Amino acid sequence: xxxxxxxxxxxxxxxxxxxxxxxxxxxxxxxxxxxxxxxxxxxxxxxxxxxxxxxxxxxxxxxxxxxxxxxxxxxxxxxxxxxxxxxxxxxxxxxxxxxxxxxxxxxxxxxxxxxxxxxxxxxxxxxxxxxxxxxxxxxxxxxxxxxxxxxxxxxxxxxxxxxxxxxxxxxxxxxxxxxxxxxxxxxxxxxxxxxxxxxxxxxxxxxxxxxxxxxxxxxxxxxxxxxxxxxxxxxxxxxxxxxxxxxxxxxxxxxxxxxxxxxxxxxxxxxxxxxxxxxxxxxx
Amino acid sequence: xxxxxxxxxxxxxxxxxxxxxxxxxxxxxxxxxxxxxxxxxxxxxxxxxxxxxxxxxxxxxxxxxxxxxxxxxxxxxxxxxxxxxxxxxxxxxxxxxxxxxxxxxxxxxxxxxxxxxxxxxxxxxxxxxxxxxxxxxxxxxxxxxxxxxxxxxxxxxxxxxxxxxxxxxxxxxxxxxxxxxxxxxx
Numbered sequence: 001x002x003x004x005x006x007x008x009x010x011x012x013x014x015x016x017x018x019x020x021x022x023x024x025x026x027x028x029x030x031x032x033x034x035x036x037x038x039x040x041x042x043x044x045x046x047x048x049x050x051x052x053x054x055x056x057x058x059x060x061x062x063x064x065x066x067x068x069x070x071x072x073x074x075x076x077x078x079x080x081x082x083x084x085x086x087x088x089x090x091x092x093x094x095x096x097x098x099x100x101x102x103x104x105x106x107x108x109x110x111x112x113x114x115x116x117x118x119x120x121x122x123x124x125x126x127x128x129x130x131x132x133x134x135x136x137x138x139x140x141x142x143x144x145x146x147x148x149x150x151x152x153x154x155x156x157x158x159x160x161x162x163x164x165x166x167x168x169x170x171x172x173x174x175x176x177x178x179x180x181x182x183x184x185x186x187x188x189x190x191x192x193x194x195x196x197x198x199x200x201x202x203x204x205x206x207x208x209x210x211x212x213x214x215x216x217x218x219x220x221x222x223x224x225x226x227x228x229x230x231x232x233x234x235x236x237x238x239x240x241x242x243x244x245x246x247x248x249x250x251x252x253x254x255x256x257x258x259x260x261x262x263x264x265x266x267x268x269x270x271x272x273x274x275x276x277x278x279x280x281x282x283x284x
Numbered sequence: 285x286x287x288x289x290x291x292x293x294x295x296x297x298x299x300x301x302x303x304x305x306x307x308x309x310x311x312x313x314x315x316x317x318x319x320x321x322x323x324x325x326x327x328x329x330x331x332x333x334x335x336x337x338x339x340x341x342x343x344x345x346x347x348x349x350x351x352x353x354x355x356x357x358x359x360x361x362x363x364x365x366x367x368x369x370x371x372x373x374x375x376x377x378x379x380x381x382x383x384x385x386x387x388x389x390x391x392x393x394x395x396x397x398x399x400x401x402x403x404x405x406x407x408x409x410x411x412x413x414x415x416x417x418x419x420x421x422x423x424x425x426x427x428x429x430x431x432x433x434x435x436x437x438x439x440x441x442x443x444x445x446x447x448x449x450x451x452x453x454x455x456x457x458x459x460x461x462x463x464x465x466x467x468x469x470x
Contacts, residue, residue: 050455118295
């Protein structure tokens with residue numbers, strides 16, 4: 001395990017910031033004390049107007065903010081967009097977080113943007129591409145980077161490594177941590193009929209820095225859909241509990257993008273995660 | 285095929301229906317690395333359009349309520365006939381371009397003229413964001429408050445009354461976005 005990983009502070013149970021919850025968080029609704037830290041979507045503040053940046057300043061007064069970027073496209077073989085990277089670096093420098101996060105994916109190629117996270121083939125070439133792009137990002141962003149596993153509707157042609165080996169090689173080659181998305185892991189395992197137990201036995205859990213979790217939907221055919229729009233399902237709670245026993249994340253972020261509930265309901269889920277983390281000895 | 289080429293092909297297949305139709309024919313099978321995952325590629329393509337439409341629909345919420353099923357039909361028509369936007373502001377650009385597309389449909393008589401004011405009202409904050417403007421002014425043919433009320437309560441502009449209105453948009457100072465004030469002139 002790299003030394004820098006041990007230097008990341010314990011953050012606890014946090015929330016992915018969404019504007020409808022702004023007043024509760026900034027106004028410090030009594031329940032907001034259950035939130036130990038916030039994750040902000042970096043892209044929402046890149047090249048943003050003054051009022052949006054004022055929001056960031058207000059949030060920063062109350063919480064540690066972790067920037068989570070969507071569109072750097074660290075898996076693009078053509079390399080990353082320097083203009084986007086420079087804007088992201090400016091934001092990260094302003095927030096001065098203990099780390100920042102992106103996805104193990106690509107979102108653009110051939111000068112076109114998918115607007116969506118697409119998977120990489122589990123191959124040595126993809127490991128090299130990510131390592132090269134992360135190296136470029138590190139030239140302008142000093143804080144450690146953690147990479148998130150995404151949901152995959154298809155296995156990209158050209159894959160020749162087991163996913164766990166691919167993850168281990170990427171994290172080692174790029175020298176970064178793992179943002180383990182519990183729900184994405186569950187969805188991929190169910191939809192592709194893979195064993196979660198076997199995955200966890202072989203995965204580089206020593207690299208886990210943070211968790212993501214969110215509820216999912218089910219299609220009529222029984223496939224799990226990563227819609228970011230439901231309460232946390234029991235299967236996610238069970239897997240979260242298991243992962244908290246086996247890995248040592250510094251924090252966990254609850255995500256929700258659709259059907260946003262009242263702040264109180266969200267706080268119930270953040271509170272439950274805090275409790276699970278306490279029981280596993282991960283945070284107070 | 286190297287990763288660079290395969291990613292470019294994936295993006296083309298996911299975004300271009302004409303490319304999909306060509307590369308998923310038997311004749312060019314050997315050119316298509318993704319031939320064996322046609323169903324997944326088609327599902328990805330559908331999901332990308334749905335995602336774009338969902339984001340644009342949230343931004344143009346009144347327009348979506350007003351047009352109902354026509355919103356979906358027109359968005360697909362627009363998406364088929366234009367390239368996806370780029371950059372940090374791509375979702376805002378998408379909404380603005382789609383509203384311009386609908387405005388041309390209004391001009392062609394397909395939708396009521398009052399839709400133009402709804403489109404203007406919903407896209408001014410997007411333009412202000414992209415141009416970093418703190419103030420914007422417009423003349424509307426209809427009072428925006430009445431338009432909003434009508435759309436939300438009846439889902440229609442059938443009973444809209446013309447009322448020339450001067451509207452001032454301002455950026456808030458407290459992280460709350462953009463606010464407007466309307467001044468009826470007649």
